[in-house]
Amino acid sequence: MRDVNALIGKPWRKPSFIKRPWLRWALIIGTCAYLIAAFMTIDVNWSRVYEGLERGKKFVLAFTNPDFTTRSADIYEGMIESIIMTIASSVVGIAISIPIALGAARNIAPLPVYLICRSIIAISRALQEIIVAILLVAIFGFGPLAGFLTLSFATIGFLSKLLAEDIESMDKVQAEAIKASGAKWTQWINYGVQPQVMPRLIGLSIYRLDINFRESAILGLVGAGGIGATLNTAFDRYEYDTAAAILLLIIVIVMALEYLSGVIRARVQ
Amino acid sequence: MLRLEKLVKIYKTGDQALKAVDLQVPEGQVLALIGPSGAGKSTLIRCINRLVEPTSGNVYLGDVELTGLSSGNLRRERRRMGMIFQEYALVERLSVMENVLSGRLGYVGFWRSFLRRFPQSDVDEAFRLLDRVGLAHMADKRADELSGGQRQRVGICRALIQNPALLLVDEPTASLDPKTSRQIMRLICELCKERGLAAIINIHDVALAQMFVQRVIGLRFGAIEFDGAPEGLTPEVLTTIYGEEDWEATIEAVDDDDVEAAE
Numbered sequence: 201m202r203d204v205n206a207l208i209g210k211p212w213r214k215p216s217f218i219k220r221p222w223l224r225w226a227l228i229i230g231t232c233a234y235l236i237a238a239f240m241t242i243d244v245n246w247s248r249v250y251e252g253l254e255r256g257k258k259f260v261l262a263f264t265n266p267d268f269t270t271r272s273a274d275i276y277e278g279m280i281e282s283i284i285m286t287i288a289s290s291v292v293g294i295a296i297s298i299p300i301a302l303g304a305a306r307n308i309a310p311l312p313v314y315l316i317c318r319s320i321i322a323i324s325r326a327l328q329e330i331i332v333a334i335l336l337v338a339i340f341g342f343g344p345l346a347g348f349l350t351l352s353f354a355t356i357g358f359l360s361k362l363l364a365e366d367i368e369s370m371d372k373v374q375a376e377a378i379k380a381s382g383a384k385w386t387q388w389i390n391y392g393v394q395p396q397v398m399p400r401l402i403g404l405s406i407y408r409l410d411i412n413f414r415e416s417a418i419l420g421l422v423g424a425g426g427i428g429a430t431l432n433t434a435f436d437r438y439e440y441d442t443a444a445a446i447l448l449l450i451i452v453i454v455m456a457l458e459y460l461s462g463v464i465r466a467r468v469q
Numbered sequence: 470m471l472r473l474e475k476l477v478k479i480y481k482t483g484d485q486a487l488k489a490v491d492l493q494v495p496e497g498q499v500l501a502l503i504g505p506s507g508a509g510k511s512t513l514i515r516c517i518n519r520l521v522e523p524t525s526g527n528v529y530l531g532d533v534e535l536t537g538l539s540s541g542n543l544r545r546e547r548r549r550m551g552m553i554f555q556e557y558a559l560v561e562r563l564s565v566m567e568n569v570l571s572g573r574l575g576y577v578g579f580w581r582s583f584l585r586r587f588p589q590s591d592v593d594e595a596f597r598l599l600d601r602v603g604l605a606h607m608a609d610k611r612a613d614e615l616s617g618g619q620r621q622r623v624g625i626c627r628a629l630i631q632n633p634a635l636l637l638v639d640e641p642t643a644s645l646d647p648k649t650s651r652q653i654m655r656l657i658c659e660l661c662k663e664r665g666l667a668a669i670i671n672i673h674d675v676a677l678a679q680m681f682v683q684r685v686i687g688l689r690f691g692a693i694e695f696d697g698a699p700e701g702l703t704p705e706v707l708t709t710i711y712g713e714e715d716w717e718a719t720i721e722a723v724d725d726d727d728v729e730a731a732e
Contacts (some may be wrong), residue, residue: 234616238592282719332673335681373554373558374558374560377571377624377627378560378571378574379547379575380518380547380550380637381551381571381572382544382546382574382575382577382631383571383575383582384573384574385581387574387582388578390582391563391574392560395560395561395562395563396561398562399562444524
């Protein structure tokens with residue numbers, strides 16, 4: 201214990217996160233040097249950018265004049281396909297995610313189950329959607345089936361991980377109280393755990409629905425069906441006005457989902 | 470009715486929370502467990518219904534030895550031990566009624582409980598209990614809308630609807646104001662008397678314990694230091710349980726309370 205008189209009248213500063221000054225300064229200078237060095241390696245072909253700007257301008261201008269009508273049948277078909285893919289993959293993905301999330305929460309699952317479920321999540325998260333889609337298109341052929349499977353698979357990694365984390369941070373005592381009444385494991389989950397994580401589960405599900413819709417637009421680029429296929433065709437034909445129309449529709453639907461999720465989340469709190 | 474034999478709990482960290490505790494609780498006796506924080510009070514009652522697994526020793530509830538039971542048999546025995554918690558431990562997003570009925574989970578099957586279709590007798594009993602504690606009109610409110618005292622009364626109903634033989638009560642008044650604390654303690658003791666229940670009540674308010682119970686156990690560093698009637702809690706005894714302090718004020722306060730309670 202230091203004598204308090206020695207501290208009176210001296211300025212006080214919060215202790216640094218890194219205590220050793222030489223290490224602290226070495227890290228700061230090292231980081232700056234790395235950033236400068238990294239920035240110098242970026243090689244930009246300015247004449248190519250200039251050419252590209254012209255094409256970019258055409259693309260942006262198309263948004264002032266989107267063409268919904270010429271390819272309306274294709275757009276409609278693609279949209280419906282995307283929406284079906286989104287809903288089906290969300291429902292299936294979420295249904296599979298819930299048991300995996302229970303298994304991946306360390307506070308309720310035994311170690312072997314925990315490790316298995318965490319590995320499933322790790323695999324699902326490590327494989328990017330596009331890569332999975334390319335693989336599944338190779339197996340199942342072009343079309344929405346590959347897209348549906350891809351999105352279901354991706355949903356598992358996302359939802360299980362976040363739900364498991366919510367289960368791990370739940371209030372232990374509430375669950376303990378249910379256990380003390382002599383409840384079975386399933387009843388314990390239903391009464392002690394589920395009410396605590398329900399708002400998070402609903403919020404995540406709607407968020408995932410939103411992500412799945414956006415992803416379904418990308419997956420078309422690798423042949424996995426949906427509005428993305430229509431969008432890809434429009435680009436290939438340089439029909440930027442049709443592409444703009446499709447993009448606008450995607451934006452509107454994503455915004456509508458965003459609004460809907462806000463309303464629902466406010467209600468389930 | 471309840472008998473603990475050489476009950477030992479050593480946590481993974483190496484802390485010896487209970488050192489060979491021997492204790493007998495006869496039918497219908499309400500006893501208070503006092504002692505400083507970290508003395509092992511919570512651990513002791515959690516070792517009885519095995520929310521915490523004891524390291525060694527035996528627990529007998531009636532004729533049944535609890536520490537060796539399989540999980541299925543343990544669930545059946547847990548029905549006979551109602552538990553009331555510090556900070557209430559109600560499931561906050563469930564309604565008052567669901568919380569009370571959750572005390573019946575040991576008796577009903579999964580689908581019945583999942584669909585909230587409890588037997589009529591359970592529902593009737595839940596309403597009777599809620600009415601007994603003055604909360605029948607709150608049945609469909611969500612648990613987190615209630616005040617502290619109301620929540621603890623719901624917690625009491627949840628424990629009693631199990632139709633237990635023993636109540637394990639962990640710091641029932643820790644976050645309540647002095648008046649509500651007394652009301653809750655009085656309610657618990659009255660209900661125990663009405664139903665002939667034995668109870669172990671963890672409590673760190675010595676004066677409150679003295680006011681309501683027939684027997685006091687003093688725990689210090691996981692060992693029983695005192696076992697006797699509340700009148701036996703002299704300043705010397707409190708010093709052996711809690712350490713050196715001026716105890717006159719605590720004990721005097723009890724005398725005042727007794728007068729007040731008698732009025």
